[in-house]
Amino acid sequence: MGNLLQPCLSHAPLHDNTLTPHGHRVGDDFRDGEDEKISLKDFSKKLQEFADAREWEKYHTPRNLLLAMVGEVGELSEIFQWKGEVENWEESEKEHLGEELSDVLLYLIRLADICGIDLTNAALNKIHKNAIKYPPPL
């Protein structure tokens, strides 16, 4: 997906000391534990800070984010392309799979946030609707 938002690709290291407009350190709290518990709202906040620090807000429009996410879905699909069903993923493949799934998730969370959607509520409501539409067999 490297080329889609080319003008904004001034990559900063993950653990940098840049201060966000909200006064947080950009590298703070991005990866601080093995079993971090983090809500979708917390993710949105981190992604907001990440974008703010790089002055990427202007590029993070709904359309751009949607296209970026679809591009990442394409990269995810490549992992499965031309293979049969994979029974056991090798560790290196799993790492790659995790990265591409994360790219899709992060763009999705950011897209929802920019569109003013509370994704936690929306997803819970959708599960509820699904359960009514598709009741389990008696």
Ligand SMILES: Nc1ccn([C@H]2C[C@H](O)[C@@H](COP(=O)(O)OP(=O)(O)OP(=O)(O)O)O2)c(=O)n1
């Ligand atoms: N304008 C941008 C550019 C990147 N990202 C973030 C969200 C994704 O998690 C990741 C995507 O980065 P790349 O575009 O570099 O894509 P890849 O990580 O897939 O790299 P490559 O395409 O080289 O495999 O970075 C972002 O939020 N906004």
